Amino acid sequence: MHFFRVIRWIAWKDLLSEYRNRENISSMFFFALNVILIFSFSFSLDSETIKEIMPGIIWVAFGFTAIIGLGKSFLIEVNNDCMEYFQTLPIPKGAIYLGKFLGNLLFMLTVEIVLFPLFVLFFNLDMIDQFLQLLLISTVATIGLSALGTLFSALTVQIRAREVMFPILLLPLSVPIFIGAVEATRGVLNADAFSLYSHWIELLVVFDVIFVIVSFWIFEFILDY
Amino acid sequence: MHFFRVIRWIAWKDLLSEYRNRENISSMFFFALNVILIFSFSFSLDSETIKEIMPGIIWVAFGFTAIIGLGKSFLIEVNNDCMEYFQTLPIPKGAIYLGKFLGNLLFMLTVEIVLFPLFVLFFNLDMIDQFLQLLLISTVATIGLSALGTLFSALTVQIRAREVMFPILLLPLSVPIFIGAVEATRGVLNADAFSLYSHWIELLVVFDVIFVIVSFWIFEFILDY
Amino acid sequence: MVATRFIGWLRKYEKWFGLTATVLISAGLYTGLVTSSPDYYQGEVVRIMYVHVPFAQTAMLAYSTLFLCSIWYLWKKEAVVDNACHAAAGLSLFFTAGGLITGSIWGKPTWNAWWVWDPRLTSFAIMFLTLVGYLMLRTFLDDKEKKATFSAILAIIGFVDLPIIHFSVEWWRSLHQPLSVSNRGVSIAPDMLVPFTLMSIGVGILFSYMLMVRTQMLYLEHLLEAKQGRLLNEGQL
Amino acid sequence: MNAILGTSLSKSFQHYQVLKEVSISVQAGECYALFGPNGAGKTTLLRIFATLHRPSSGSFEIMGMDGKRDRVKVRDVIYLIGHGSYLYDDLSVKENIQFAIGIRGWNPTEAEIKKALDQVGIGRFARLRSRYLSAGMKKRLSIAKALLIRPKVLFLDEGYASLDERGVGMMNECIRSFTQAGSAVLMTTHDRGPTADVAHRVGVLNRSVLTEISVKDMVTADALF
Amino acid sequence: MNAILGTSLSKSFQHYQVLKEVSISVQAGECYALFGPNGAGKTTLLRIFATLHRPSSGSFEIMGMDGKRDRVKVRDVIYLIGHGSYLYDDLSVKENIQFAIGIRGWNPTEAEIKKALDQVGIGRFARLRSRYLSAGMKKRLSIAKALLIRPKVLFLDEGYASLDERGVGMMNECIRSFTQAGSAVLMTTHDRGPTADVAHRVGVLNRSVLTEISVKDMVTADALF
């Protein structure tokens, strides 16, 4: 079907460009490392507080990485007016959204998977046992973040103050995702039973579904105002 | 003297553009607000830990605001190839740096001065008594951040992955500034005697001097590689 | 041509550096791992010092080289000097990583943690991240002069971190070992001082050797690129 | 048959009315050249027909389909070569073509792509990343895409800009091949010489008045506006 | 006197050698027009003379000053009108001029600015923000700046591009006023017609070979390269 072919072409193009610029993904990763560095200094991490604020640190670090990574996701489309080309194409615009979304999701998940071991190392965490739970949490949280981020990236990339506007739009709406992810992660780090924090994961899934569907439907209008 | 005239023209142009885009500065401010929002959700701020991590929160929020604000400071020069025009000008390039630096410093200080009352409000802090000390700390810290940020903005704004590269270059080198600012602020919030944390402020001043002088000297080469 | 003279000089003397490094390091490893006695407190674990400290010191030596070469480049704008900068940065990153890894391995038994947020460790991590940023900046720039100049600028401003690394143990209360050689004298047992000195000097000279080889390699790559360009232009490629 | 039909089209940007009640029609198989002073609104008119702007008032039809209601169907038959190159810097010339055509749902063979590239004279750059193309080469690539897509209606904004003389000749050949195949071409231009070789009709747009003149008058006239 | 003198200039970008041992000289009071196919390196050559690129090998002199050592002095006498417009979007046309001239250390009076703007035909847009200028209007603004700066050596990249016919005439008048005042003009162009009116000498750059032809030959030749 043409719909899926569009998704495939978009994702192919994004991943190929990303592959050609391999430095790009590693730079995201080093950005996150920098954030951790700054955090570890700004909060006194050797004290007892560390366990308390660890989930927050993890997710704020991921959040800022997402702001940098997702914010530029539509830049590649604007550089040579490719958005304009999309606008004049006789294809379902939602497919473009899904293609970009999938590419971004993959990109963010890759960065996160590399980062988790580093958290373990740097903060002497014991989370190897609960690796699967953490993976689940970060996947559902990242789906929501990427869905919103893709939409807002397309929205802000064409305006003047995009560096500021992107986080201003993204952050308030992603608060539920942050809360869900932080609370679920806190459960995991406390080694709670899964059922004690599973409702947070359910919350995340609900938001994922809402964000993906609404963004998919609304994206049409970004390309065809 | 021509040197000072160049500084004046650059600062005039930046401040006029900033004034014409008044939304810009208020958006910076809302960005910082968003960061605080995310923080207050990600860290459980109702607990005892708040006092412990408050200085960190303040400075990480300022730091990310600086990343967003300073990172785009040379964007205005790149948009219509104005960097190229500067390169072909028969003027001392260091003056351009100082002009941009002053503009940025003013911009950042404005944002911070608006933010401080908000911290007081949001986190029920008692820092009205020590307002002057805080002002001193944030001024010296902001001088260092702006000096580095202006330099790295000029450096990264011309390259491909500038959104990521700017923080990657800026953050490691600004760690000393963060440490100094956080520790001094902690002293202020603990209502310590000034002499107990004044060495942190001295450290910040030393870094300010180093960063401003080195950047000023080295800026020449960014415009004339 | 400055570049050809410089490269010729490197080619002429590199083998002496290689030879000296081999001799010193072999002697250092022998005395360090076989003849010296284990530490009173730390036991056999202390032997990692003979790798850790030379690596950490050489990382700083390499960064200082990068710093000086960067100033030299900004002054003279010689392409070969930029190659030396590039080489020094890569090697500095290599030795920094070595210092971090050996330090972590040493830290697990002594501090019971791979990593602590201690001033020396962190300032060393800052150097690591600065070097990563340096090499990354190079990959994002196409224009040769721009690449050389911009990265030199970064290297120069990043140099402020070096004094912090060295003196952090003095300035802050730190978990890390204090300076063993300072204005207060030498605080190492003579038994350990011999392998320690041999290894320190040996790895330092090894770095010089690697720098000489790598600079030549990068310079040749640069020549090859130019040659390729000429051929491309003449339609022969 | 009217391939393009605009009826009293108006367009205002913010406070500025660019077009006021402009009407124009172009037959299938015809090449219509649009002259006019800088800022007359030629580009704006083309972008309205290409469904990139919505007209403030007035209506238009492309191949008999209403341009406001049937935007998706209209997009099936049009192609715009404008100021944007619609390229991804890190994809090669060939990959860029594959993407641009593939996303429309049609997979050209290697041979077809090669033929189109050779026709516009950039066959030997097929594997070069498009980042390294010069302005003229990018223009040629856009023409190659048009040759593969074979739209019923082709819009050319500043058709000859940044092309060298051989490029201009090649462009004219392409235009001729389009009109001979029954497609309509609407182009804006400032160059009378090359236009004379291909245009069937000529219009001058000045202060929202579209005056039609003969091709011969265009060549001989002292000044067009 | 040689205003511009290039001796066996070569320039390579990464893997690609654009110029190979090109020599050229332009006398004061002379207009030299440079033709050549797309990608021949015309822009590159101009940018070397404008001290924007360093030549890979070879040397050049501007007004007798060494282009490699005396870059700052060279910059005192040159001006480049290239692809960039060197404008700040949020400053008005007049403010942009004031800044561009003021930063060179010279304050033109209101009357002088008005005269220059009128001369290029955009006097009535003096208070418009430059964001809203069309391509041709930006080009005219660049010429107005050159008229105020009155450089000894003027570089024009694609002098006539994006200018309408009246703009072309105005450009030629300006070029004539420069050469009559003893300045040298070096321009690249693809348009033979307007060039014939002002050029004193004509060169064709093709595959790093610069062939000089007479103005008459240029007009009558079938193809220049």
Ligand code: HEM
């Ligand atoms: C990841 C962890 C570590 C890092 C990043 C690190 C880093 C460094 C650096 C940069 C130096 C060179 C300082 C200079 O020359 O100024 C150094 C020296 C040294 N390190 Fe470590 N270190 C680590 C772990 C350890 C551990 C666990 C020990 C032993 C308990 C240790 C013992 C020493 C000693 C004895 C010196 C020589 C001190 C001197 O002479 O200055 N290090 N380390």
Ligand SMILES: Nc1ncnc2c1ncn2[C@@H]1O[C@H](COP(=O)(O)OP(=O)(O)OP(=O)(O)O)[C@@H](O)[C@H]1O
């Ligand atoms: N998006 C926009 N917002 C505001 N004004 C615009 C916009 N696009 C165009 N304009 C204005 O509309 C007018 C016409 O622009 P347009 O680009 O259509 O002119 P043109 O005829 O193509 O001129 P040129 O020959 O210089 O290309 C110009 O004055 C321009 O400033």
Ligand SMILES: Nc1ncnc2c1ncn2[C@@H]1O[C@H](COP(=O)(O)OP(=O)(O)OP(=O)(O)O)[C@@H](O)[C@H]1O
């Ligand atoms: N910064 C750069 N990096 C890499 N390649 C470049 C760079 N600048 C120019 N080139 C290449 O150099 C060649 C010559 O470019 P240049 O812009 O000088 O050509 P030109 O003669 O001005 O062509 P046109 O008539 O199209 O303007 C082109 O192939 C271009 O791709």
Ligand SMILES: [Mg+2]
């Ligand atoms: Mg136009």
Ligand SMILES: [Mg+2]
């Ligand atoms: Mg050119």
